[in-house]
Amino acid sequence: MAKKRVHEIAKAQGTTSKELLAALKAAGVEAKAAQSNVEEAEALAALKSAGGAAPKKKPAAAKQKPAAKQKPAAKQKPAAKQKPAAKQKPAAKAPAEPKQDGAKAAAPAAPRGEGKPVRPVPEKSGDAAATGGAKKRRRVVIDSQAARRDHIAKNQPPPRPPRRRGGRRRRPLLEEPEVKAPQAPEEEPAIRLNSGASVREVAESLGLGSAEVIKALMEGGEMATLTQTLTDESVEAIAKKFDRKIEIVTTAEEEVEAPEVEDAEEDLEDRPPVVTIMGHVDHGKTSLLDAIRETEVAAGEAGGITQHIGAYQVHHDGRTITFLDTPGHQAFTAMRARGAKVTDVAVIVVAADDGVMPQTVEAIDHARAADVPVLVAVNKVDKEGADPNRVRTELAGHDLNPEEWGGDTVYADVSAKTKQGLDNLLEMIVLVTDLEELAANPDAEASGTVIESELDPGRGPVTGVLVQRGTLRVGDAVVAGAVWGKVRAMLDHRGERVEAATPGMPVEVLGYDGVCEAGEHVRVVENERRARQLAQERETRLKSEQLARRQARKVTLEEVFERARGGELKELNIVLKADVAGSLEALEDEIAKLPQEQVPVNVIHAQTGGINESDVMLAAASDAIIIGFNVRPLADARRAAEREGVDIRTYTVIYKVTEELRAAMEGLLEPEDVEQTLGSAEILQTFKASRVGTIAGCQVTEGKVTRTAQVRLVRDGTIVWSGKLGSLRRFKDDVAEVEAGMECGIVLEGFADVKVGDVLEFFEVKQVEKTLE
Numbered sequence: 001m002a003k004k005r006v007h008e009i010a011k012a013q014g015t016t017s018k019e020l021l022a023a024l025k026a027a028g029v030e031a032k033a034a035q036s037n038v039e040e041a042e043a044l045a046a047l048k049s050a051g052g053a054a055p056k057k058k059p060a061a062a063k064q065k066p067a068a069k070q071k072p073a074a075k076q077k078p079a080a081k082q083k084p085a086a087k088q089k090p091a092a093k094a095p096a097e098p099k100q101d102g103a104k105a106a107a108p109a110a111p112r113g114e115g116k117p118v119r120p121v122p123e124k125s126g127d128a129a130a131t132g133g134a135k136k137r138r139r140v141v142i143d144s145q146a147a148r149r150d151h152i153a154k155n156q157p158p159p160r161p162p163r164r165r166g167g168r169r170r171r172p173l174l175e176e177p178e179v180k181a182p183q184a185p186e187e188e189p190a191i192r193l194n195s196g197a198s199v200r201e202v203a204e205s206l207g208l209g210s211a212e213v214i215k216a217l218m219e220g221g222e223m224a225t226l227t228q229t230l231t232d233e234s235v236e237a238i239a240k241k242f243d244r245k246i247e248i249v250t251t252a253e254e255e256v257e258a259p260e261v262e263d264a265e266e267d268l269e270d271r272p273p274v275v276t277i278m279g280h281v282d283h284g285k286t287s288l289l290d291a292i293r294e295t296e297v298a299a300g301e302a303g304g305i306t307q308h309i310g311a312y313q314v315h316h317d318g319r320t321i322t323f324l325d326t327p328g329h330q331a332f333t334a335m336r337a338r339g340a341k342v343t344d345v346a347v348i349v350v351a352a353d354d355g356v357m358p359q360t361v362e363a364i365d366h367a368r369a370a371d372v373p374v375l376v377a378v379n380k381v382d383k384e385g386a387d388p389n390r391v392r393t394e395l396a397g398h399d400l401n402p403e404e405w406g407g408d409t410v411y412a413d414v415s416a417k418t419k420q421g422l423d424n425l426l427e428m429i430v431l432v433t434d435l436e437e438l439a440a441n442p443d444a445e446a447s448g449t450v451i452e453s454e455l456d457p458g459r460g461p462v463t464g465v466l467v468q469r470g471t472l473r474v475g476d477a478v479v480a481g482a483v484w485g486k487v488r489a490m491l492d493h494r495g496e497r498v499e500a501a502t503p504g505m506p507v508e509v510l511g512y513d514g515v516c517e518a519g520e521h522v523r524v525v526e527n528e529r530r531a532r533q534l535a536q537e538r539e540t541r542l543k544s545e546q547l548a549r550r551q552a553r554k555v556t557l558e559e560v561f562e563r564a565r566g567g568e569l570k571e572l573n574i575v576l577k578a579d580v581a582g583s584l585e586a587l588e589d590e591i592a593k594l595p596q597e598q599v600p601v602n603v604i605h606a607q608t609g610g611i612n613e614s615d616v617m618l619a620a621a622s623d624a625i626i627i628g629f630n631v632r633p634l635a636d637a638r639r640a641a642e643r644e645g646v647d648i649r650t651y652t653v654i655y656k657v658t659e660e661l662r663a664a665m666e667g668l669l670e671p672e673d674v675e676q677t678l679g680s681a682e683i684l685q686t687f688k689a690s691r692v693g694t695i696a697g698c699q700v701t702e703g704k705v706t707r708t709a710q711v712r713l714v715r716d717g718t719i720v721w722s723g724k725l726g727s728l729r730r731f732k733d734d735v736a737e738v739e740a741g742m743e744c745g746i747v748l749e750g751f752a753d754v755k756v757g758d759v760l761e762f763f764e765v766k767q768v769e770k771t772l773e
Contacts, residue, residue, distance in 0.1 A: 005207060007034040009043045023050035033191055035207040035244065190247040193235060196544030200226045202235055206244050216241050229544050264441075271440045272313065272320040272504035273433035274342055274466065277377075278363035279349035284379040287416035288349055289323065292426070294419075311451055311466060311506030312493035316426040322466070322504050324451065342449050342466060342519075343370060345432055347425075348400075349377045352386035352413070356394040364398055373432050375410045376400060377425055382415040440503035446470035447523040450480055451506060453516040455701075457684070461485075461512045465501075465522050472501040472524065477531040478509070481520040482542055484535035485512035486528055542643075572661075573624035575615050576606040577631050579718050583654070584608055587629055590658045601661065610717020611648060613640045620644040627657060632714050632761070652719070674768040679703025679740065683758045687745075692727065694752040698760060699743050706737045709762040711748065715755070724749045 010020040017034035020043060024031045027046035031038050193205050199217070203210045210226055216238050217224045224230065230238075232248050239246040279285050292314055311324050324343065346367035350360055367374050376395060378388045392402050392411060401407020410428045414421035451464040463480070465472070472478075476487045488511035490498050501507040516522075525531045574591070578584040584606055591601055604622055605615070611626055611633035617640065619626050626633075626641075628650040633641065641648050651657050660672075685697035698705075705728065712722040726749035730738055738744040746760065 003037040004040050004043075005034070006031055006036050006038060006043070009038070009040055010034075013044070013047060015047070020047065023047050026050055032205060033207075035191060036204075037207050190245055191239075192247050192249050194541060194544070195232055195248050195250045196229050196541065197235060198227050198229055198544075199224050202230060202238060206239065206242060206246075208242060212242075213238055267441045267443060268439035269442055269503075271438050271502075272322045273344040273429065273436070273438055274322045274324060274504065275345045275347055275429055276324045276343040277347045277349060278366065280351070280354070280357040280359040280363075283349050283351040283354060283357070283360070284416050285349045288377065288379060288414065291416040291419050291422060292323070311464065313506070314426070316423070316430065319430050320504070321426065321429060322506060324466075324506075342451075342468075343372050344436060344438060345375055345429060346370070346372050347375050347377050347429070349379050350391050350395070351380045352378050352388050352391055353380055353383050355387075355391055356398070361398065364400065373436070374400060375412070375428060375432055376402075378411060378413045379416055381413045382418050382420060388413050438504075440469050442471050442502050444470040445524045446472035446476065446478075446501075447521065448472065450516045450518055450520040450522060452518055453512075455515050457682075459510055461510075461515050463509045463512050463516050463522075464506060465509050466506045467501045467503055469503055470524065471503075472507065472509075474499050476524045477526070477528045478512070478522055478524055479531040479534045479538075480512070480516045480522045482535050482539035483512050483514045483516045483520075484528070484531035485509075486531075487511045571600040571602045573602050573604050573619075573622045575619045575622075575624050575626045576603055577611050577615060577626065577628045578606075578608055579630040581608055583629050586654060587627075587657060590654055591661065594658060594662060610634050611637045611650075613637050616640040616644060616646050616648075619646045625649065627651070629654065629657065630719055631717060632712075632719060634717060652722075672768060673765045676764045676766055677703065678709050678762040678764060679705055680762065681705055681744070681746070681760045683754055683756055683760065684743075686754055686756060692747055694747070694754055696746045696748070696754045696758075696760070697743065698746050700738050700740045702740055703762070704737050704739050705744065705746070705760075705762050707735070709764055712761050712763070713748070713751070713754065714759045714761060715757075720753075720758070721748070721751045723751060726750075 006020055006024070007017045010017045013020070021031055021034070023046040024038065024043060027042070027049060029038060029042050029046055030036075191205055193202065197205070199213050200210060202208075203213045206213075214224060214226075217230075217234065220234070220237060222234060235246065235248060277285050277289060293312065311322060313320055313322050315321075346363070348360065348363050348367065350356060364374065376391075378391050380386055381388055388411075392405070395409075396402070396405070396407070400409040402409055402411045404411075410432055412421055412425040412428045414425050446467060447469045448465050448467040451466050453461065453463040456462045461483075472487065472490070474487050474490060478485055478487060487509055490501055490510070491508040492498050492501075493506055498507065525534065576584060576587055576591075578587060588603060588606060591603060594601060604624055605618055607615075610631050611628050613634070613636045615626055616633075616637050618624070620640075625647045626649070628648065630652055632650060633648055637648075640646070649660070679700060680702045681698040681700045683696045683698050687695040687697060689695055707725060707728045709725065710722070711725055713720045725746065727745070727747040728735055728738065729745040730742065735744070748754065
């Protein structure tokens with residue numbers, strides 16, 4: 001039998017797509033959505049086995065209606081005899097009399113699958129047959145239909161006769177599937193597709209043949225195979241061509257849905273509020289945090305002020321408050337971008353002598369975008385020239401009207417230096433969070449959010465986790481995105497070991513197999529095997545998404561001229577990073593001298609220092625490329641660049657920068673030397689040898705180290721030296737290569753000024769033809 005879509009079969013059988021999908025699932029037939037194609041025979045069998053025979057016979061009910069009209073004609077002859085037989089029923093049961101009045105309604109009731117009201121009729125008509133008139137009753141069609149109903153519902157007769165009225169009341173339900181059928185397309189508009197899906201996955205999800213999808217791609221100028229990953233734009237174009245509504249889901253969006261769990265009210269307990277302090281530079285954010293922590297220690301809290309993780313807890317009037325120590329807005333924005341609802345209250349710090357500044361407005365916008373309550377702390381009120389009322393007036397222009405002026409924003413005047421108003425600030429925080437009714441279930445499976453994560457040389461991957469639900473315990477198997485592990489140890493904000501972490505408590509977790517991303521959702525699973533499986537699935541999804549992003553990457557130097565000539569690119573945006581201010585100024589001057597008639601070059605950001613993740617995010621948002629002079633991208637920047645498809649180019653000679661920019665703008669790209677990274681190693685110790693010089697004792701952290709590779713020494717993100725290896729040894733033996741995780745001894749050729757903590761990057765240079773993609 002030919003295949004049909006689920007919603008078509010459901011409509012034909014008088015049921016809903018949702019019910020048919022459930023029946024197919026119970027029968028073991030694979031069908032993901034209402035648009036999926038299935039064998040009609042399998043669908044009908046699944047409906048029948050799932051008790052869906054009633055909707056299936058709905059068309060039969062329509063056919064029986066003419067038969068019901070013919071029955072009165074047949075009954076007109078024996079009317080005088082049949083009505084007395086029918087009146088014998090009311091003698092036993094009075095309620096049956098109104099049912100006999102609707103003689104025509106009795107016929108449709110039988111095809112509906114509720115043949116029980118009809119079934120007693122042949123039984124009693126058989127009794128009546130004993131009295132006479134048996135021949136005439138044999139001609140009545142009701143007898144044969146009742147026999148079929150009796151065969152279908154042989155297990156249900158005892159409870160059914162008392163529910164005759166219920167059968168009548170359910171009559172409108174026969175019409176409900178017909179009403180729902182046209183609404184089915186509205187319930188299934190969004191077919192969920194994973195970002196980075198292959199041609200086969202797209203075809204299966206949209207209910208199309210693979211050949212149709214490949215043909216549609218060819219018509220759009222794209223050649224693809226069954227297993228090739230498609231960009232989100234290509235998937236949307238295919239869906240539009242075949243009139244399908246889709247929803248492309250990324251792994252980050254799935255993580256947002258993961259924590260949505262509803263707990264019973266009796267299981268909920270109050271949890272500490274999570275507070276983030278934000279504001280302009282030099283307005284006293286750090287000083288305010290230190291003052292609050294000093295107050296906690298002075299109050300007799302055990303432990304010191306040393307920060308072990310990016311969060312800490314203080315106590316006020318028997319209440320606990322969790323503060324997130326986020327430098328600037330970077331971590332806050334990263335968590336919000338990942339959909340992590342961590343913060344309960346945002347405290348905006350404004351200096352009373354300085355007023356509202358640009359970063360103050362930015363902080364307000366971040367807090368509003370995160371949909372969290374805002375509390376304003378007016379700092380430095382003890383300073384000369386401080387004017388808290390001016391701050392209130394300026395913030396009122398940003399819709400932060402003070403409560404004392406009839407608004408709904410809480411203000412607190414404080415001084416981090418004299419500790420004036422700190423108690424009032426903590427009281428206001430408790431007051432604002434009390435209105436939120438913050439609660440969590442401590443007995444549920446633990447889940448939370450990664451605050452920060454780093455690779456500690458002595459302890460391995462260390463992850464700061466804020467527990468939001470349940471209780472995290474030592475020994476739990478945990479997974480965070482593509483990283484999994486088992487909790488070996490937990491430390492609180494004072495650095496003390498704890499066995500369990502309750503909701504609202506920040507802890508430092510040891511035991512992950514890698515470094516987690518900030519803002520990742522953490523959850524506990526049943527065992528390590530399941531944790532590893534989930535992490536591998538997530539990693540596979542992330543790789544597919546990265547591949548899709550690379551195929552549809554923002555902009556590369558090779559594409560600049562081609563896109564400009566086609567009118568797609570009006571200007572080339574550049575993020576400049578250099579090692580010193582002098583180099584930065586020289587670069588800007590050289591770029592300004594380039595002819596910009598066809599493609600204007602716009603330097604949107606220029607700064608000294610290594611290339612970090614925020615530079616990559618800025619470039620991704622601005623369709624820019626990153627040019628680094630004598631600097632290298634940090635590890636998180638490299639990962640972000642791969643994820644976002646941002647082109648990073650590093651140079652050591654200024655004229656090479658202008659040459660490549662000019663060549664790209666003119667469309668005359670020559671074969672270039674492409675650097676292929678082999679691995680990196682960190683210097684753990686240094687040794688002096690009389691004949692050799694300085695030996696660097698290293699541990700390979702990524703990739704591998706080869707004897708023939710070129711090497712550069714990077715110190716604090718800046719290139720210090722570049723050259724070749726003089727010697728590579730492991731256990732006093734000369735070796736050709738050393739893999740990741742192993743230790744080795746390295747001597748740099750012609751360079752001895754190595755220090756503990758320096759990073760050695762190993763690479764090869766290959767010539768590759770440039771193409772205008």
